Amino acid sequence: MPSISASSPVSPNLALLDLSERADGPPLIAVWGSEKADSEFQLGTRETGWHQHLRGQIFCIENGLVHVRTRRGSWLLPPHRAGWVPPGLPHMASISGVMSGWNVLVAPQAARSLPKEPCVVGVSELMRALVRRAVAWSGQDVLTPAQRRLSAVLLDELRGAPHEPLHLPMPSDRRLLRIAHAVLQAPGDARTLDAWAAWAGLSPRSLTRLCQAELGMSFAQWRQQAGLVHALESLARGESVARVSDALGYATPSNFIAMFRRAFGESPARYFAQRAGAPRAAQMPAEPPGAP
Structure with a gap:
């Protein structure tokens, strides 16, 4: 995510670019990031162009929002969740108001047992503690046996x-892709499946079959997922629940809140409040002497 291709309008972060392309060295390389220009993992507010890395990436932010796009879809990374991008996967990212976070670069061989597709996962206290340890090893070419064991635990x-349900798959079929783009442009559009099918020149049965084959879910499920993505982005920008609810076509904000709670297990206010106040394991306190 953080390094940038030569075609990007933003200057590349050479330190992280070099680390993410290392074929040798330890199985995990962890770096701490901030909005500062000289940070190994530069954050802030910016966009990257399409790029890819030799190493896979596990990254987590403490504030703001990251929107990652791949050829097959997009997903959102809110604070205190970890994003995973497999080695060699082309992607681009929009980074909004992110002041600090961390990035763990995983060698291709070590990444073989990890998910083959990008995803967003919960971050445990153990994972936070292990990353703190791993940042202290970032200058080492060879890990000790204890450090290798901790890397395996991470x-x-x-x-x-x-x-977490933050991934929005995108289809390759041109007719279904046309519908998907229209829904993303107007997530509150209340047209039925039959109406969308007719608009795209499909039968309702064909649209249903295409959704399952290309998206892995029903049209109604995909449309709700698109609404969740829109809601998270809008709420992270500071828009009110009432405004987001209206944009998504809900009759009342309480209906929107109920949908949000079904998806995430808590209300929008609690969701963002908890992430804003989550433990800031990331102030990178010094490891005690002799820590592995």
Whole structure:
């Protein structure tokens, strides 16, 4: 996510670019980031062009929002959640108001047992503590046996972490893609499946079949997912629940809040308040002497 291709309008972060392209070295390289221009993992508010890395990336932010796009869809990374981008996957990112966070670069061989597709997962206290340890090793070419064991535990934590419903798959079929783009442009459009099918020159049965084949879910599920993505982006920008509810076509804000709670287990206010006040394990206190 953080390094940038040569075609991007933003200057590349050479320090992270070099680390993310390392074929040798330790299985995990962890770096701490901030909005400062000389940070190894530069954040702030910016956009990257399409790019990819030799190493996979596990990254987490403490504030703001990151929107990552791939050829097959997009997903959002809110604060105190971890995003995973597999090695060699082309992607681009929009970074909004992110002041601090961390990034763990995973060697291709170490990433073989990790998810093959990008995802957003929960971050446990153990994962936070392991990342703090790993940042202290970032200058080492060879890890000690104890550090290798801790690296393996960190990868186990990622494998077992619960996935969050923040991914929005995109189709390749041109007719379904036309519908998807129209829904994203106007997420409150209340047209039925039959109406959307007729608009795109499809039968309702064909649209239903295409959604399952290309999106892995029903049209109604995909449209709700698109609404959640829109809601998270809008709420992160400071828009009110009432305004977001209206944009998504809900009759009342309480109906929108109920949908949000079903998806995330809590109300929008609590969702963002908890993430704003989540433990800031990331102030990177010094590790005690002799820590592995």
